[in-house]
Structures are given as structure tokens and as C-alpha cells.
Amino acid sequence: MSGPSTPGTPDVVICPGGPLLLRGDHLVRDEDGVEHATTRPISAVCRCGKSATKPWCDGNHKAIPEKLRP
Template sequence: MPSASERPRRVTIDPGGPLLVEGPVEVVRDDGTVVTSRRFVVAVCTCRRSRTYPWCDTSHRDRGPRGEDPS
């Protein structure tokens, strides 16, 4: 079995939700800053509604898919 540094990182796509990435991870933001999470699995926001962007805070659950009004 390969060591942790030799095996590829697993990324799981959650339809309508975040990308789940085996951590630790570094994310390079639009402005070039780097943010790091050392968690075992990291939820990366894909809807940009998160108050803790680039990390998911489950804000996507408050509304339907982007552009859709739930009422």
C-alpha cells in the first residue's frame, strides 16, 4: 500500500453541495492568498454562499440550486 504522500488525494463531488477533499489541503484563493486546513476531510464550497469561503458552512442548504427561489 502506498504511503499517504504517494497516493492521490480523493475528491468526492457532492451534487448540490461542496467538494469533499481528503486533507490536509491548501487552497489558493482568487487574490493569490493561500488558506490551509489540516482536517481529515475538508468541504470546499462550490456555491460561494459560505460565510467561511472557501470552506463550506452548509449555506447551500438554505436555498435551492443557484438562481432558484425555494418559495
Template sequence: MPAAAEPRRVVLVPGGPMLVEGPVELVLPDGTAVCSERFIVAVCACRRSKRYPFCDTSHRRRVRVEPDEPASE
């Protein structure tokens, strides 16, 4: 009887990618599969990556605008 496989760790980075312990095979919506042999794989969560489904840090180019603070009297 084969030993139970350890679960893969997935880390959700706020405003960034999902970091997955590799190697991984990702199945895209169209059914194609892409593989990465890296020990940590950054999976794009914003869909701005030119290397989608892998992250290319495109999410960093988005400028965040903080809301104006209310004027104090």
C-alpha cells in the same frame, strides 16, 4: 528515491460542497493560501459560504422549487 504519493480523494456532492481528503492548502484567485488540517475538508462550490473557501452549509438554505407537473386530461 521517495515513494510516490497517494492521490487525494475528492468527492463531488450534488448541490453541495467538494469533500477533499485533508490536510489541504487551498490557493485562492487572489493568490492567498488557506490551510486546513482536518482529515476531510468541505470546499464550498456555491460561493454562498460566509467561510469561503470552506463550506458552512449555506447551500442548504436555498429552497428548490420543483416545476409544475403538466395537467392530465
């Protein structure tokens, strides 16, 4: 379900200490194997495991000590 990307613009960006940003249409499989379609032009996927809205990032990584962030 990946849509066209803009030349020179990555579809996936890893934010140091934060989420994974997905640009365009993607399917994200959560820890239970359930697939979730992205619904925004850019979607933030949790990498720290602390989000209350998994698989999406809710900013809870900011409460984790910087040394322990992904």
C-alpha cells in the same frame, strides 16, 4: 502538500449540490489568491459562493433552491 491516500479512497469527492470534500492535506486557493491549508482529515470547500467562511463550506448551499445549487 498532499499526504498519502488510502488505496481505493479518493482524495477529492464532489457532493452533488454541495461542497467539494478534500481528504488529507491540501492547499486551497481562495478567490483573492490566498492559499489555505486544510486542517482536518476531511475538509469541505464551498462551491456555491455563499459561504461566510470561504473557502470552507458553512452549509449555506442548503438555502439555495435545489435547481440553482452547484
